[in-house]
Amino acid sequence: MSNLMSQLAETTAFIQSKVNSKAEIGIILGSGLGNLSSEIKVEVSIPYSEIPYFPVSTVEGHGGSLILGELSGKKVWVMSGRFHFYEGYTPQQVTYPVRAMHLLGVKTLLLSNAAGGVNPAFSVGDLMVITDHISLFVVNPLLGKNEEALGTRFPDMSEPYSKELVAKAMMIANSNGIQLKQGVYTGVTGPTFETRAEYKMIHALGGDAVGMSTVQENIVAVHCGMKVFATSVITDLGIREEENIITHEEVLQAAKDAEPKLTLLFKELIKGL
Secondary structure, three states, rough: OOOOOHHHHHHHHHHHOOOOOOOOOEEOOOOOOHHHHHHOOEEEEEEEHHOOOOOOOOOOOOOOEEEEEEEEOOOEEEOOOOOOHHHOOOHHHHHHHHHHHHHOOOOOEEEEEEEOOOOOOOOOOOEEEEEEEEOOOOOOOOOOOOOOOOOOOOOOOOOOOOHHHHHHHHHHHHHOOOOEEEEEEEEEEOOOOOHHHHHHHHHOOOOOOOEOHHHHHHHHHOOOOEEEEEEEEEOOOOOOOOOOOOHHHHHOOOOHHHHHHHHHHHHHHHOOO
16 A cells, blocks of 8 residues: 555544544635535534644635535535645645545535636626636646556546536526626636736636636546536736735635625535535
8 A cells, every 4th residue: 555545544544533424525615715614514523633644724714624514404524724835735735635535435526715816807706616727837736656546647637627517506696696607717826916917828828717726626636536616706806907906815805705605606506416
């Protein structure tokens, strides 16, 4: 057994020793979006610091617990707080919890993030369902020896985000009066926000939003055979020409303001899984 698989075995054994239930749905909550966890009927909450080989969140707006509970009548694993490459973690550490959730039985992964608007038609507070992503600016987490027990050496990425789940989300949004955009998410390393020239380049490449997470998690989830759904909250608009200084505090506030819509969307989507 490889070192990675040995570590994952220890991690999942520890988690399973704390719970009496299984869940096939996983959720990872992004910056300022942790309050969805308050909607969950919590069965157990495990601090990341107690879980073998788990990193620990270091960013304001991110919680630090793995939660097992019930949402919309379904059992779910929820990561209240995620990890980022810019915190100094390797891509393998960033995505380690995704692999752990896979081994715990998760088949569908829902992701959320706060993102900068690149599409000029977007406004602060918009929700964008991710239909595809550009991963050229982040380190691929599958570099190195492939773990055949987790997935194939060359995973297909023609449908990184489930078209079926995107269609369901659009129907839910229409039924509840939520304006839901669709678009391409561009992953970058951070922690700096993008320059004006970088926003223009990302727009020229076909990106509609840009952020510092999600892409590596998605790649590993697809490698593991999961269905993935992801939504960005547009928290700033760096594509605009006028002077605008972006701060993390403003990003958190915009995410908080949009959270009720995202919570409704996730709850209804989970109900139909």
